[in-house]
Amino acid sequence: MTVHGHRRAYVRAGSGPVVLLLHGLGCDHTTWAAVIDSLARTHTVIAPDLLGHGASDKPRADYSVGGYANGMRDLLTVLGIDTATVVGHSFGGGVAMQFAYQYPERTERLVLVGSGGLGPEVNPAIRAITTPGFHQVMGLLAAPGLRHAATTTMRVLARSGISQLRDLGEVAAIYDSFKDPRARAAIRHVVRAVVDWKGQIVTMSDRAYLTEAMPMCVIWGADDHVIPVTHASNASALAPTARVEIIPNAGHFPHRDHPERFAKIVRDFIRATEPARYDRERWRELLDEGAPVRPAGARAGDAPVDPLDDVRHATPA
Structure with a gap:
């Protein structure tokens, strides 16, 4: 469909509560091919090609994470979808976090997969x-x-x-x-x-406290060589209520390496959590209070545990 004069390609499958799948840098909706049918058995799956990727138009345009979040809001609006569980992989994870920050009233849950925005390190x-x-x-x-x-x-x-x-x-x-x-x-x-040249610029660390009332799941491949798995522990430190799943024998694309296991994690997470309910007054209070004060000597991104030692591993589907 065309939004703001630009063609936006997307796949829609299934029925039920909506899951929005956001791919990573240079990829397109086909990166989710192995999990779309599985998720579509219980959910409506929307898997777009982000602007500049896949079959979507590639104009001279705003390619910031905020711009992409706006584009996803507009796509969902045109499709008649009010709220969704937002799943973002790699760069798409950064877009998912930005979407949840800009549009908390439209975000039921947040699932980050080998996500950007959780630390500076990234593949050279x-x-x-x-x-x-x-x-x-x-x-x-x-x-x-x-x-x-x-x-x-x-x-x-x-x-x-x-x-x-x-x-x-x-x-x-x-x-x-x-x-x-x-x-x-x-x-x-x-x-x-x-x-x-130093690494990732965009970070959720200064706004992670706003996820207090939003269920969040972090999924990482144990052998990720693009964004290190240690960033999963950063997510644990920044959002202590987040569920963290490290998938053994998986790289930067755990949804392709172990699709049934990945789909089961997402389905179980959705089934076990209530969708976030946006409370404008509570949001205002959180913004007014600001981020919690860290203990003396603590640094942004400090984590209490190694994610490979103290997280729940996904069970095979």
Whole structure:
């Protein structure tokens, strides 16, 4: 459908309470392909291609997390959907957090999957996108012959069984999308809005206390080499009531590595929690009180435990 003059591609499946799936940088709705049918057995699933990605338009536009949150509000409004459980992966996790912050009255629950916004560390390959000349260099690397050879090699390596290489299949799909110069430009704008040479810029740490009345689940692959699993402990420190699930033998895309297990975690989380109810007066009180004062010597993102040692692991579906 067209919103604000730009085509927005999305998949809609199932019926029941709404689950909004937000993909990560350079991906599209197909990253959720392995879990859409499973979730759609009990829920209405909306899986859009974010602006600048997939089959959606790629205009010169606002590619900030706030801009994306606005776009998701407008898409849901046009679809006649008032509230949703918002699930965000990687960069989509940052969009999900921003959506929950901007539109708490429309957010029932928040599920963060290998999410950005929980610490500065990020894979150097993502930081490299912010460097001058990336657009031109990637244009050369996206030439048909080289691109085909590189993506084929990545997909073969992804099937090698080596855990450090399992995410290369998704990386190959992202690399292949760079053949479109509009996609390259959009992704460059996205990354520059959230990352600099030091790492991630955008953080939820200063506003995490606002999640007090909002059920939150954090899911991470134990072998994530894009955003470290230690960021799950940051989420525990920032939002102590959050449910944290570390999935063993999974990388940055746990929803693809173990789709049934992932879908079960999401379904169980939704079934076990009541949707958030926006209370304007309580929201005002929280803003007035501000974030809780940390103990002397504590730092933003300090965590009381290692998430690999003291979290509930998902049980196989």
